[in-house]
Amino acid sequence: MATADPARPGFALPLLLLAGFRTLIDDLHTELAREGHPELRPLHGFVLQAVGADGTTATELGQRLGISKQAAGKTVDRLVAVGYLERVDDPSDARRRLIRVTPRGADGLRRSAEIFDRLRAQWADTLGPERVTALEDDLRAMASANWFRLDVPGWFGG
Amino acid sequence: MATADPARPGFALPLLLLAGFRTLIDDLHTELAREGHPELRPLHGFVLQAVGADGTTATELGQRLGISKQAAGKTVDRLVAVGYLERVDDPSDARRRLIRVTPRGADGLRRSAEIFDRLRAQWADTLGPERVTALEDDLRAMASANWFRLDVPGWFGG
């Protein structure tokens, strides 16, 4: 195991952030699979979240996620294929195809949120609530506004 | 921009960890490109690090990175093509092809470490050194031993 060189302290920080993220995401999907959503991949929760309760279009989804409309369309294809999203024609504009979260998609989203809440509670049990809050505050202060930018192949993979 | 629902506090944590990681990695590669390494992709630094000063083989590299030997071999191909790694025959075992970091690879690795150190120093300037240390300690306590496991398509993409 190639650990970070202690003489180069900077290396640990990105690795720890990645490891923390991965731990959370891995735990989420282990639990999600157990709760009946084994097809949901790490990316999908973010996409469902970005589609939102009101639905959206492929172009707008791409903008929200910071990816091309083509990439957004392909991801929607996959989520439609597994039943988490649906496409419906927009009666007011024949070019547009509205993307909507299905009941199954909403169930996955709700469970994801609940599981994340439980995982955060676990962190609070181990570290203490104030340290989890401090961690979030510090990251909020340092992390740029990359929140929902997924313009990178496979950030969430699995 | 779809921000996390405040009623679901758990959602913010993974997003913040990802955003923090991405910020660091993006800053690293912006600076690396400026210093003469525009071909270095996010994944590559981790791979160079995993190859190490003594060199390794594709199979062992795959084990270190938690990916298949085939995937490791393909990544090595790319790094060989851009001059960061080289392959040499192992005189003691004709099946093996030793993978070694080239001088250019070593330069990239050294610069990455320096840049990460500077970025960590920036975090310390903003948050205070003790909060950066606390953040690392907390993450060390929570993150499982996923350190160098990259068994996910494109975690570092770009």
Add this chain to the structure above:
DNA sequence: TAAGATAGTCAACGTGGTTGACGAAATAGT
């Protein structure tokens, strides 16, 4: 009404993964 902008899709491609199959070379067992 003609011209331009916008929505969605198709195709080709790049990167980073996977599994299965295979030949060549090393090692172990008798």
Add this chain to the structure above:
DNA sequence: ACTATTTCGTCAACCACGTTGACTATCTTA
């Protein structure tokens, strides 16, 4: 010493997720 097994590297096919460019159909605007 010879056979059987394991190991190393590679090839091929495939998948997930991204890109750009080109194109049609439709809506909007001048």
